[in-house]
Amino acid sequence: NAGVTQTPKFRVLKTGQSMTLLCAQDMNHEYMYWYRQDPGMGLRLIHYSVGEGTTAKGEVPDGYNVSRLKKQNFLLGLESAAPSQTSVYFCASSLEVYNEQFFGPGTRLTVL
Amino acid sequence: EDKVVQSPLSLVVHEGDTVTLNCSYEVTNFRSLLWYKQEKKAPTFLFMLTSSGIEKKSGRLSSILDKKELFSILNITATQTGDSAVYLCAGALIQGAQKLVFGQGTRLTINP
Numbered sequence: 001n002a003g004v005t006q007t008p009k010f011r012v013l014k015t016g017q018s019m020t021l022l023c024a025q026d027m028n029h030e031y032m033y034w035y036r037q038d039p040g041m042g043l044r045l046i047h048y049s050v051g052e053g054t055t056a057k058g059e060v061p062d063g064y065n066v067s068r069l070k071k072q073n074f075l076l077g078l079e080s081a082a083p084s085q086t087s088v089y090f091c092a093s094s095l096e097v098y099n100e101q102f103f104g105p106g107t108r109l110t111v112l
Numbered sequence: 113e114d115k116v117v118q119s120p121l122s123l124v125v126h127e128g129d130t131v132t133l134n135c136s137y138e139v140t141n142f143r144s145l146l147w148y149k150q151e152k153k154a155p156t157f158l159f160m161l162t163s164s165g166i167e168k169k170s171g172r173l174s175s176i177l178d179k180k181e182l183f184s185i186l187n188i189t190a191t192q193t194g195d196s197a198v199y200l201c202a203g204a205l206i207q208g209a210q211k212l213v214f215g216q217g218t219r220l221t222i223n224p
Contacts, residue, residue, distance in 0.1 A: 004154075031209050042116075042200070042214035043155075050209050058211070090154065097210050100146060103154040 001026050004104035006091050012110045013081045021076040021107050023091030031094045032074040033058075033101060034066060036087040043090065049074055050097075081111045114139045116203050118215035126223050127193060133186040133218045135201035145177050145184045146212065148200040155200055158186070188220075196222045 004025045013019055023032065030051050035043040045058030047066040055066045063085060065077045074093075078085060088108050092101040116137045125131055137145065144162040148155035159168045161177035161184060168175050172191075177184045188195055198219050202212040 033209070040216060042216050043202075043212070044214070045211060048209045048211075056208060094210060097206060098143070099210075100157045100160050101210065101212065102157065103148075105153040 003027065004091055004093055004102055006089075006104040006107050008107060009105070010108050012112065013078075014112050015082060017081050018077070018079050019081065019109075020078075021089055021091075021109075023074040023076070023093075023104055024072055025074075025091075025093040025102075025104075026072060027093065027095070027102070028071070029093035029095050029102075030071075031097060031101075032068065033092040033094075034064070034074065034076045035090045035092065036060065037090060037106075038087050046076065046089075081109075083111045085109065086111045114203065114205070114213045116201055116213050116215035118199075118201050118218050120218060121216060122219045122221075124221045124223065125191060127191060129191050129222075130187065130189045131191060131220060133188075133199050133201075133220070134183065135185070135215055136183040137201075137203040137213070138182060139203035139205050139213055141205040141207060142179075142203055143206045143210070144204045146202045146204060147175055147184070147186050148202070150198045150200055150217070151196075158199075160204075191222045193222045193224055196220060 049068040052071040091104040147158040164179035198217040
């Protein structure tokens with residue numbers, strides 16, 4: 001099993017550009033999450049999904065959209081990137097709501 | 113506002129020493145406390161603590177939760193250079209999904 005994978009690993013955008021980050025898991029997990037990690041602030045939840053076809057807002061959802069068309073994939077979109085979205089983005093998944101979350105390797109995004 | 117505070121933020125010790133990392137939390141609808149180890153990339157799961165006073169162990173690592181005083185500790189005995197990492201503590205609440213509130217992390221450096 002590959003676990004949780006994320007593409008791309010690195011990306012540099014200019015302000016106003018758009019992009020999509022892909023998260024994939026091969027563990028048949030129901031729950032998937034997107035976090036951002038900034039220095040001194042810990043990880044913060046952006047959006048999450050409780051199953052295929054569902055999405056919900058987390059703590060810091062503004063400027064991001066998500067989709068979960070297939071159970072194994074969770075996409076995070078930035079429609080118009082801003083420098084404040086420069087961060088490391090982590091995807092995570094869990095089998096059920098009470099289980100631990102497994103994290104992907106992260107995507108380092110820089111917005112100039 | 114939900115909050116998790118870790119201390120110390122940074123710790124440098126010699127190989128073979130024993131270390132104790134602290135985590136205090138104020139999380140509404142608290143369900144469990146999770147510890148993760150983060151080296152270069154993805155946080156990797158260490159422990160999930162749900163019951164107060166029951167120690168969980170994995171090799172040289174152990175952890176315990178005090179739900180009355182709202183804190184948890186992570187102990188590492190006979191430290192090795194491979195234990196150098198950032199250790200993350202997160203309080204979990206169940207609100208549709210398992211929402212994790214992360215602390216800032218403790219950066220542990222083990223010198224040979």
